[in-house]
Amino acid sequence: MESVIILVFVMGYLAITLEHSIKIDKLIPALVMMAICWALIALGLEGFSQWFDSSEHVLLEGFGSFTSDDKMHLMEETLLHHLGKTSEILVFLLGAMTIVEIIDYFDGFSTIKDFIKTKxxxxILWIFSILAFILSAIIDNLTATIVLISILQKIVKDRSIRIWFAGLIIIAANAGGAWSPIGDVTTTMLWIGKKVTTGHLIGYLFVPSLICMIVPSFIASFLPVFKGDLEVEEELETKKKSKFSSTMLYLGLGAIVFVPIFKMITHLPPYVGMMLSLGVVAIFAEIYSSSKFSLTEFDSEESDAHAHHSPVHQSLSKIELPSILFFLGILMAVAALESLGILFNFAESLQDSMPMLGTEMHQGSHKGVSDLVVLLLGVGSAVIDNVPLVAASLGMFHEPIDNELWHFIAYSAGTGGSMLIIGSAAGVVAMGMEKIDFFWYLKKISWLALLGFLAGAAAFMVTRTLF
Known part of the structure; x- marks a missing residue:
């Protein structure tokens, strides 16, 4: 049954990558793959001999001897656990996207656009790369990608050129997210799991992450597509700017930056802070638009009337729900593989086939082979997903807090996902926002991401000797 589930996942994955060839939206195979994988788990529950407890990050012993009721109860709990964790990300994403749309409603991004005087x-490539690197460390790589691609759409009108910029934004955002405890889901997992501390994470990874961003941007600046100046459409210059543009931009970005502060103070999940931030931004948006609006409207005529005036209602209507559902399907399908211990066994097979990393990382031949294991983890995070791979590593390795192993895992899992467009949350969102083709990214951007990843990894191997 496990082989069948892996086959379903592979076929679904292929259907997603071949979206433009088979003319089926990637959302459909993602949801079908997720549903079938979990259905097969439910049907074959009696035959499974192992189960991965995601909440404890350990492989349960003696699962095969559990009663049918115990197995079913455990499966339901696991499914609920994964749905909860996935929903946290999706609700957070919905809040961030709505705030960005509200800023756009007031033409707030024209403020940043005005700062970019050069054509x-x-x-422009370097400005966006540096902005992505810094913003992703503050507001996380996912939100930074949403914000910057929204700004990019106002500045670069030619989509064939814009997707090149978007590709470099993905690389820079993932690089920026790796050195911050709140910059990426995986670094947050390691931070919350007491594997890394903020000071050491920044110390170990800032320079490697910076190099991971600089190398692809530097090489790309010599490519023909980035030569010359942008063509500006004259009618865009005459567009009247809202008097609240700057206010809403700073309020919106400030509200997003407030989310990690709220998390550190209250220890509540980030989506709670994001909902508070959305509520505050929505209040000001309603006041500025002088529109009476309720989030719950039962009178359809009144609701339709408000849809033309309320920035909140209009922003909610512009949210990319297909991207949200695609994200749900992908994460829950990967969760199915994780629950059966398939990902755990994959990571463990790497451990068994190569000399293991441990306290002897700086002694003898263990160092090079150990590095190869973590680099393969980075490549794996591009092919599958970095979250379950890091979750598996939390259960596999038992090194103490701030051991260099955890920091290298944070770097590899965080930046390795840039090598494929569906290898990171930032890439998935950019794919949805710009309708970027999987194979276009593979041909045009992946090699740049690989060079940046390897250059940053080499830098880590040098800088770690300083600690």
């Missing part, structure tokens, strides 16, 4: 493509 030279290489300068």
């Amino acid at each position: 030279k493509k290489t300068k």
Whole structure:
């Protein structure tokens, strides 16, 4: 049964990558794959001999001897656990996307657009790469990608050129997210799991992450697509700017930055802070638009009337729900593989086939082989998903807090996902926002991401000797 589930996952994955060839939206195979994988688990529950407890990050012993009722109860709990964790990300994403849409409603991104005086493509490339690197560390790589691609859409009108910029934004955002405890889901997992501390994480990973961003941007600046100046449409210059543009931009970004602060103070999940931030931004948006609006409208005529005036209602209507559901399908399908211990066994097979990393990482031949294991983890995070792979590593390795192993895992899992467009949350969102083709990204951007990943990894191997 496990082989059948893996086969379903592979076929679903292929259908997602071949979206433009088979003319079926990637949302459909993602949801079908997720549902079938969990249905097969439910039907074959009696035959499984192992189960991965995601809440404890350990493989349960003696699962085969559990009663049918115990197995079913455990499966339901696991499914609920994964749905809860996935929903946290989706609700957080919905809040961030709505705030971005509200800022856009007031033309707030024109404020940043006004700061970018240059029309030279290489300068714009570096401006966006640096912004992505810094913003992702503060507001996380997912939100930073949403914000910057929204700004990019206002500045670069030619989509064939814009998707190149978007590809470099994905690389820079993932690099920026790796050195911050709140910049990426995986670094947050390691931080909350007491495997890394903020000071050491920044110390170990800032320089490697910076190099991971600089190398692809530097190489890309020599590519023909980034030569010359942007063509600006004259009618765009005459567009009247809202008097609340700057206010809403700073309020919206400030509200997003407030989310990790709220989390550190209250220890509540980030989506709670994001909902508070959305509520505050929505209040100001309603006041500025002088529109009476309730989030719950029962009078359809009144609701329709408000839809034309309320920035909140209009922003909610512009949310990319297909992208949200696609994210749900992917994460829950990967969760199915994780629950059966398939990902855990994959990571363990790497451990068994190569000399294991441990306290002897700086002694003898263990160092090179150990590095290869973690680099393969980075490649694996691009192919599958970095979250379950890091979750598996939390259960496998037992090194103390701030051991260099955890920091290298944070770097590899965080930046390795840039090598494929569906290898990271930032890439998935960019794919949805710009309708970027999987194979276009593979041909045009993946090699840049690989070079940046390897350059940053080499830098880590040097900088770790300083600690």
